[in-house]
Amino acid sequence: MLSPRLAAIRAPILVIWLAAALLAAIDFLRDVEPAHVRLALFIATVVVEVLALVTAMAGRRALPHDDPTRGASTAICLGLALRVAAELRLGLMYLSAVPAVILKRPALADAFFYGGRYFYIAADLALLLGVVRTLGGLRRSGIGIRPRPRDLLVLLFVIPLPIAVYALQVDVDLSSGDTGIITFRLLAAGVGAVVGGYCIALAGAALQLGGTWAWIWGAAGVAGIARALAFVAAAAAESALPRAGSILLEQGLLWTFACAWLLATALHWQHVRRT
Numbered sequence: 001m002l003s004p005r006l007a008a009i010r011a012p013i014l015v016i017w018l019a020a021a022l023l024a025a026i027d028f029l030r031d032v033e034p035a036h037v038r039l040a041l042f043i044a045t046v047v048v049e050v051l052a053l054v055t056a057m058a059g060r061r062a063l064p065h066d067d068p069t070r071g072a073s074t075a076i077c078l079g080l081a082l083r084v085a086a087e088l089r090l091g092l093m094y095l096s097a098v099p100a101v102i103l104k105r106p107a108l109a110d111a112f113f114y115g116g117r118y119f120y121i122a123a124d125l126a127l128l129l130g131v132v133r134t135l136g137g138l139r140r141s142g143i144g145i146r147p148r149p150r151d152l153l154v155l156l157f158v159i160p161l162p163i164a165v166y167a168l169q170v171d172v173d174l175s176s177g178d179t180g181i182i183t184f185r186l187l188a189a190g191v192g193a194v195v196g197g198y199c200i201a202l203a204g205a206a207l208q209l210g211g212t213w214a215w216i217w218g219a220a221g222v223a224g225i226a227r228a229l230a231f232v233a234a235a236a237a238e239s240a241l242p243r244a245g246s247i248l249l250e251q252g253l254l255w256t257f258a259c260a261w262l263l264a265t266a267l268h269w270q271h272v273r274r275t
Contacts, residue, residue, distance in 0.1 A: 196224025
Protein backbone atom coordinates (compact mmCIF):
# COMPACT_ATOMS: atom_id res chain seq x y z
CA MET A 1 0.00 0.00 0.00
CA LEU A 2 1.14 3.54 -0.73
CA SER A 3 1.11 6.10 2.05
CA PRO A 4 -1.50 8.89 1.67
CA ARG A 5 1.29 11.32 0.72
CA LEU A 6 2.59 9.07 -2.04
CA ALA A 7 -0.94 8.23 -3.21
CA ALA A 8 -1.55 11.97 -3.55
CA ILE A 9 1.32 12.07 -6.08
CA ARG A 10 -0.03 9.20 -8.12
CA ALA A 11 -3.58 10.52 -8.57
CA PRO A 12 -2.86 13.85 -10.37
CA ILE A 13 -0.33 12.24 -12.73
CA LEU A 14 -2.87 9.60 -13.72
CA VAL A 15 -5.50 12.32 -14.23
CA ILE A 16 -3.11 14.33 -16.44
CA TRP A 17 -2.28 11.24 -18.49
CA LEU A 18 -5.93 10.33 -19.01
CA ALA A 19 -7.05 13.90 -19.77
CA ALA A 20 -4.45 14.48 -22.49
CA ALA A 21 -5.10 11.07 -24.06
CA LEU A 22 -8.85 11.72 -24.14
CA LEU A 23 -8.45 15.21 -25.61
CA ALA A 24 -6.19 13.87 -28.35
CA ALA A 25 -8.69 11.10 -29.14
CA ILE A 26 -11.60 13.57 -29.24
CA ASP A 27 -9.72 15.93 -31.56
CA PHE A 28 -8.85 13.03 -33.84
CA LEU A 29 -12.48 11.90 -33.98
CA ARG A 30 -13.52 15.51 -34.77
CA ASP A 31 -11.29 15.35 -37.86
CA VAL A 32 -8.73 17.80 -36.55
CA GLU A 33 -5.59 17.52 -38.69
CA PRO A 34 -3.70 14.50 -37.26
CA ALA A 35 -0.36 16.31 -37.54
CA HIS A 36 -1.70 19.11 -35.31
CA VAL A 37 -3.03 16.64 -32.73
CA ARG A 38 0.30 14.82 -32.69
CA LEU A 39 2.24 18.07 -32.33
CA ALA A 40 0.13 19.18 -29.34
CA LEU A 41 0.54 15.81 -27.64
CA PHE A 42 4.26 15.82 -28.48
CA ILE A 43 4.74 19.21 -26.80
CA ALA A 44 2.88 17.96 -23.73
CA THR A 45 5.10 14.86 -23.75
CA VAL A 46 8.29 16.92 -23.80
CA VAL A 47 7.05 19.10 -20.92
CA VAL A 48 6.34 16.01 -18.83
CA GLU A 49 9.73 14.50 -19.71
CA VAL A 50 11.44 17.70 -18.54
CA LEU A 51 9.45 17.50 -15.28
CA ALA A 52 10.52 13.86 -14.89
CA LEU A 53 14.17 14.87 -15.36
CA VAL A 54 13.91 17.69 -12.81
CA THR A 55 12.18 15.36 -10.34
CA ALA A 56 14.80 12.64 -10.86
CA MET A 57 17.57 15.16 -10.17
CA ALA A 58 15.77 16.28 -7.01
CA GLY A 59 15.53 12.66 -5.88
CA ARG A 60 19.24 12.15 -6.52
CA ARG A 61 20.13 15.25 -4.49
CA ALA A 62 18.01 13.96 -1.61
CA LEU A 63 20.11 10.79 -1.36
CA PRO A 64 23.06 10.71 1.05
CA HIS A 65 26.45 10.65 -0.67
CA ASP A 66 27.10 7.13 0.62
CA ASP A 67 23.73 5.75 -0.50
CA PRO A 68 24.30 2.60 -2.61
CA THR A 69 21.60 3.65 -5.11
CA ARG A 70 23.09 7.09 -5.83
CA GLY A 71 25.00 5.85 -8.87
CA ALA A 72 21.81 4.32 -10.21
CA SER A 73 20.00 7.64 -9.82
CA THR A 74 22.81 9.32 -11.75
CA ALA A 75 22.35 6.88 -14.65
CA ILE A 76 18.58 7.46 -14.67
CA CYS A 77 19.08 11.24 -14.70
CA LEU A 78 21.50 10.84 -17.61
CA GLY A 79 18.99 8.70 -19.49
CA LEU A 80 16.19 11.22 -19.03
CA ALA A 81 18.50 14.09 -20.03
CA LEU A 82 19.50 12.29 -23.24
CA ARG A 83 15.83 11.67 -23.91
CA VAL A 84 15.01 15.38 -23.58
CA ALA A 85 17.90 16.26 -25.91
CA ALA A 86 16.58 13.78 -28.50
CA GLU A 87 13.07 15.21 -28.18
CA LEU A 88 14.31 18.77 -28.75
CA ARG A 89 15.92 17.57 -31.98
CA LEU A 90 12.65 15.97 -33.05
CA GLY A 91 10.75 19.11 -32.12
CA LEU A 92 12.92 21.17 -34.48
CA MET A 93 12.06 18.72 -37.24
CA TYR A 94 8.31 18.83 -36.50
CA LEU A 95 8.35 22.65 -36.52
CA SER A 96 10.57 22.84 -39.62
CA ALA A 97 12.98 24.91 -37.52
CA VAL A 98 16.24 23.03 -38.10
CA PRO A 99 19.01 25.70 -38.19
CA ALA A 100 20.21 26.62 -41.67
CA VAL A 101 23.82 26.03 -40.64
CA ILE A 102 22.95 22.33 -40.31
CA LEU A 103 20.90 22.08 -43.49
CA LYS A 104 23.63 23.68 -45.61
CA ARG A 105 26.24 21.11 -44.60
CA PRO A 106 25.49 17.53 -45.75
CA ALA A 107 27.64 15.93 -43.05
CA LEU A 108 25.93 17.93 -40.28
CA ALA A 109 22.51 17.26 -41.79
CA ASP A 110 23.13 13.50 -41.90
CA ALA A 111 24.39 13.56 -38.30
CA PHE A 112 21.34 15.54 -37.20
CA PHE A 113 18.64 13.62 -39.08
CA TYR A 114 20.06 10.09 -39.01
CA GLY A 115 22.63 10.01 -36.22
CA GLY A 116 20.77 12.16 -33.70
CA ARG A 117 17.98 9.62 -33.30
CA TYR A 118 20.42 7.25 -31.60
CA PHE A 119 20.24 9.54 -28.58
CA TYR A 120 17.02 7.66 -27.87
CA ILE A 121 18.81 4.33 -27.70
CA ALA A 122 21.60 5.84 -25.56
CA ALA A 123 18.90 7.19 -23.24
CA ASP A 124 17.22 3.78 -22.96
CA LEU A 125 20.55 2.08 -22.23
CA ALA A 126 21.29 4.61 -19.48
CA LEU A 127 17.85 3.96 -17.96
CA LEU A 128 18.49 0.22 -18.11
CA LEU A 129 21.84 0.71 -16.37
CA GLY A 130 20.09 2.76 -13.70
CA VAL A 131 17.50 0.07 -13.07
CA VAL A 132 20.12 -2.70 -12.86
CA ARG A 133 22.31 -0.64 -10.52
CA THR A 134 19.28 0.20 -8.36
CA LEU A 135 18.69 -3.50 -7.77
CA GLY A 136 22.35 -3.99 -6.83
CA GLY A 137 22.27 -0.98 -4.52
CA LEU A 138 19.15 -2.18 -2.73
CA ARG A 139 20.70 -5.59 -2.20
CA ARG A 140 23.83 -3.99 -0.70
CA SER A 141 21.63 -1.95 1.60
CA GLY A 142 20.06 -5.13 2.96
CA ILE A 143 16.73 -5.08 1.09
CA GLY A 144 16.34 -8.62 -0.16
CA ILE A 145 14.67 -8.17 -3.54
CA ARG A 146 15.26 -10.99 -5.99
CA PRO A 147 13.11 -11.76 -9.04
CA ARG A 148 11.42 -15.14 -8.90
CA PRO A 149 11.02 -17.38 -11.97
CA ARG A 150 7.35 -16.45 -12.28
CA ASP A 151 8.26 -12.74 -12.17
CA LEU A 152 10.46 -13.28 -15.23
CA LEU A 153 7.55 -14.67 -17.25
CA VAL A 154 6.80 -11.09 -18.30
CA LEU A 155 9.78 -11.40 -20.64
CA LEU A 156 7.65 -13.77 -22.74
CA PHE A 157 5.48 -10.75 -23.51
CA VAL A 158 8.24 -8.31 -24.45
CA ILE A 159 10.43 -10.65 -26.54
CA PRO A 160 8.00 -10.63 -29.52
CA LEU A 161 7.95 -6.81 -29.76
CA PRO A 162 11.17 -6.42 -31.83
CA ILE A 163 10.02 -9.38 -33.93
CA ALA A 164 6.73 -7.58 -34.61
CA VAL A 165 8.63 -4.44 -35.66
CA TYR A 166 10.71 -6.48 -38.10
CA ALA A 167 7.69 -8.32 -39.52
CA LEU A 168 5.79 -5.08 -40.10
CA GLN A 169 8.72 -3.50 -41.94
CA VAL A 170 9.93 -6.33 -44.17
CA ASP A 171 8.17 -4.89 -47.20
CA VAL A 172 8.59 -1.19 -46.37
CA ASP A 173 9.69 0.95 -49.30
CA LEU A 174 13.05 2.56 -48.48
CA SER A 175 13.15 4.73 -51.60
CA SER A 176 13.24 7.80 -49.36
CA GLY A 177 16.91 7.01 -48.72
CA ASP A 178 16.57 6.38 -44.98
CA THR A 179 17.96 2.86 -45.13
CA GLY A 180 18.87 2.83 -41.44
CA ILE A 181 15.36 3.35 -40.07
CA ILE A 182 14.58 -0.36 -39.76
CA THR A 183 17.83 -1.06 -37.88
CA PHE A 184 17.16 1.86 -35.57
CA ARG A 185 13.61 0.77 -34.79
CA LEU A 186 14.67 -2.82 -34.16
CA LEU A 187 17.42 -1.75 -31.76
CA ALA A 188 15.23 0.76 -29.99
CA ALA A 189 12.27 -1.61 -29.67
CA GLY A 190 14.58 -4.33 -28.33
CA VAL A 191 16.19 -2.10 -25.70
CA GLY A 192 12.84 -0.62 -24.67
CA ALA A 193 11.34 -4.09 -24.31
CA VAL A 194 14.24 -5.22 -22.10
CA VAL A 195 13.91 -2.12 -19.88
CA GLY A 196 10.17 -2.60 -19.52
CA GLY A 197 10.34 -6.33 -18.91
CA TYR A 198 13.16 -5.99 -16.37
CA CYS A 199 11.31 -3.28 -14.44
CA ILE A 200 8.03 -5.19 -14.32
CA ALA A 201 9.83 -8.35 -13.21
CA LEU A 202 11.43 -6.37 -10.39
CA ALA A 203 8.08 -4.80 -9.52
CA GLY A 204 6.67 -8.30 -9.07
CA ALA A 205 9.61 -9.19 -6.84
CA ALA A 206 9.21 -5.98 -4.82
CA LEU A 207 5.58 -6.85 -4.10
CA GLN A 208 6.97 -9.45 -1.71
CA LEU A 209 8.06 -6.59 0.52
CA GLY A 210 5.25 -4.13 -0.15
CA GLY A 211 5.81 -0.40 -0.06
CA THR A 212 6.81 2.11 -2.70
CA TRP A 213 9.48 0.26 -4.65
CA ALA A 214 6.92 -1.95 -6.40
CA TRP A 215 5.11 1.17 -7.65
CA ILE A 216 8.36 2.81 -8.76
CA TRP A 217 9.49 -0.23 -10.75
CA GLY A 218 6.00 -0.89 -12.02
CA ALA A 219 5.74 2.65 -13.41
CA ALA A 220 9.19 2.33 -15.01
CA GLY A 221 8.13 -1.00 -16.50
CA VAL A 222 4.99 0.51 -18.02
CA ALA A 223 7.19 3.26 -19.49
CA GLY A 224 9.58 0.78 -21.08
CA ILE A 225 6.86 -1.36 -22.63
CA ALA A 226 4.96 1.70 -23.89
CA ARG A 227 8.19 2.87 -25.52
CA ALA A 228 8.68 -0.49 -27.25
CA LEU A 229 5.04 -0.61 -28.37
CA ALA A 230 5.44 2.87 -29.87
CA PHE A 231 7.92 1.40 -32.35
CA VAL A 232 5.41 -1.29 -33.27
CA ALA A 233 2.86 1.47 -33.95
CA ALA A 234 5.40 3.41 -36.03
CA ALA A 235 6.17 0.32 -38.08
CA ALA A 236 2.47 -0.41 -38.55
CA ALA A 237 1.98 3.09 -39.99
CA GLU A 238 3.79 1.97 -43.12
CA SER A 239 2.25 -1.44 -43.60
CA ALA A 240 -0.71 -2.53 -41.47
CA LEU A 241 -2.69 0.45 -40.14
CA PRO A 242 -3.93 3.80 -41.53
CA ARG A 243 -1.04 6.23 -41.15
CA ALA A 244 -2.99 8.98 -39.35
CA GLY A 245 -4.28 6.65 -36.66
CA SER A 246 -1.01 4.83 -36.13
CA ILE A 247 1.11 7.97 -35.71
CA LEU A 248 -1.33 9.21 -33.07
CA LEU A 249 -1.21 5.82 -31.38
CA GLU A 250 2.59 6.07 -31.44
CA GLN A 251 2.54 9.52 -29.81
CA GLY A 252 -0.04 8.36 -27.28
CA LEU A 253 2.26 5.53 -26.23
CA LEU A 254 5.15 8.00 -25.91
CA TRP A 255 2.87 10.19 -23.78
CA THR A 256 2.30 7.14 -21.58
CA PHE A 257 6.09 6.63 -21.41
CA ALA A 258 6.62 10.21 -20.21
CA CYS A 259 3.86 10.13 -17.58
CA ALA A 260 5.01 6.76 -16.26
CA TRP A 261 8.57 8.02 -15.77
CA LEU A 262 7.24 11.16 -14.09
CA LEU A 263 5.29 8.94 -11.70
CA ALA A 264 8.33 6.76 -11.02
CA THR A 265 10.66 9.70 -10.35
CA ALA A 266 8.08 11.56 -8.23
CA LEU A 267 7.45 8.50 -6.06
CA HIS A 268 11.19 7.96 -5.68
CA TRP A 269 11.78 11.60 -4.71
CA GLN A 270 9.10 11.53 -2.01
CA HIS A 271 10.29 8.13 -0.80
CA VAL A 272 13.90 9.17 -0.28
CA ARG A 273 12.84 12.44 1.34
CA ARG A 274 10.87 10.54 3.98
CA THR A 275 13.43 7.80 4.74
